Amino acid sequence: MDDDGIETDAWAADQGPAADAPLPASAAWREGDHPGRRSFLRLGDLPLEADPMGVLPGTTLAYETWGELNAAGDNAIYVAHALTGDSHVWGPSEPGHHTGGWWNAMVGPGRPIDPARHFVVSANVIGGCQGSTGPASAHPVDGKPWGSRFPYVTMRDMVAAEIALADHLGVDRWRLITGPSMGGMRAIEWAVTVPERVGAIAPVGSTAATTADQIAWSTSQVAAISADPKFRGGDYYDAADGDGPHVGLGIARMIAHTTYRSEGELADRFGRSFQGDGDPIGKGGLFAVQSYLRHHGRKLARRFDANTYVRLAQAIQSHDVGRGRGGVETALARYTGPALVIAVDSDRLYPLKNSQLLDLGLSGSSGVKVVHSPVGHDGFLVESGQLNAFIAEFEAGL
Known part of the structure; x- marks a missing residue:
């Protein structure tokens, strides 16, 4: 799997009519598309921390829920997605959703986060491309995509x-906020910003x-994205299929995916093997790892922006x-609730030492739980048995 939790082992099957079809200029969800399981919250003007605009006008947040909030209001769990994930945490690929739930291994009947017991919520982040206001959304003034603006x-x-x-x-306090990678960052930010509304966190x-x-x-x-001529400075939404910035986006994904996997895993899985019969040594073929990365670049372009x-x-x-x-240590001291800090021992993007520092700053943490995996950053999704055991034990003790 990759950083958004989408299965990647079928890379060699990137062939056939769908694979040969021109890549879209953008695979963002647009107003009028099938909503899938999404609900939409109109936020109006959202204050912005750093941008000179000051506010993001006409803001909408796309979200999904599973289960029901109980009478005590103490069973709500927020699941925060990673960089290229979205609100579709659990469920199949279906109209409105390019892929199945990105954390189907963690969320669902009989899973550690179970809609039969929990009110599960996830939203596509602001700036995202799957229903929340982002660059592909219509600008409230002229109706054209925000793009470079x-x-x-x-x-x-x-x-x-x-x-x-x-x-x-109506969620006054989350029982648990969890998420991998960028999702973990938001779990930590929640705990520091409004600690009284966070029962527990589990950044992964x-x-x-x-x-x-x-x-x-x-x-x-x-x-890589910015250098693609077809990026057009960010204003490419009227481009035809095949004429968008998929080359730059693909290269960005190849760079990122390399950091999601460990050196050892790539060596063991691919070594110096060729893809197919073509010899890559001066004869135009590809090493298997090159084909693998190209596949992921094209795959992302079919579902992202x-x-x-x-x-x-x-x-x-x-x-x-x-x-x-006042610095990380002072900020983390604001939150004194339970914390489960999870790391992958072979992660070279967010290495173990990052989690160890986080653990030291959280008074409610009882030590880093380590997922043992040769895979690297993606180990937190590939090794679902280990991760699920950690989350299930932690959640049961809350």
């Missing part, structure tokens, strides 16, 4: 919208503040719970 958003802006959603749903493969190394990796991804990738990557770069709060 879309403002800079931060994790705090995203959480502010999620707080408004909690208010709308995440960090309290992005590091220079993590910013460097995402900077190269943003540069280049502008959204840029804005969310920048939001991840901005992530620092200590910004303006």
